[in-house]
Amino acid sequence: MSVVQPWSGQSGVVVLPSGASVRGRRIAAEASPADFALLLAPGPEPAWAHRRIRWPDFWVPLDRADALDALREALRRAHGGERVEVACRGGVGRTGTALAALAILDGLPAERAVPWVRTGYHPKAVETPWQRRWLRRVT
Numbered sequence: 001m002s003v004v005q006p007w008s009g010q011s012g013v014v015v016l017p018s019g020a021s022v023r024g025r026r027i028a029a030e031a032s033p034a035d036f037a038l039l040l041a042p043g044p045e046p047a048w049a050h051r052r053i054r055w056p057d058f059w060v061p062l063d064r065a066d067a068l069d070a071l072r073e074a075l076r077r078a079h080g081g082e083r084v085e086v087a088c089r090g091g092v093g094r095t096g097t098a099l100a101a102l103a104i105l106d107g108l109p110a111e112r113a114v115p116w117v118r119t120g121y122h123p124k125a126v127e128t129p130w131q132r133r134w135l136r137r138v139t
Contacts, residue, residue, distance in 0.1 A: 020078040026091035035082035040094040060134040096125020
């Protein structure tokens, strides 16, 4: 099955194990339009479809079930060829953690998720021990 790569050439894009791509960014940064956004911090709402997860800075989502549901929705959309993005205030900790979670949900073993996102997205992604611990429980 061929997966469309709608974000090719864009900054902040990671390619998940299945070949689907997702963009990570700062929530307030200028960005080309997406089809769907996961917003992990307060800030401006994009003109495109989005879903906000309550996720305090440097922490983990306040509602685990809601966060996993939102991440699964984003993954389904990315698999369908939609331009999916994840954004938080700085575009590193929460965004990196969410991108790592998407990779786990897409088949990457949890123990490889942090090195994967730090290599492919940002070297400081997944900033705290509790974010790393949260990733080990993503299923």
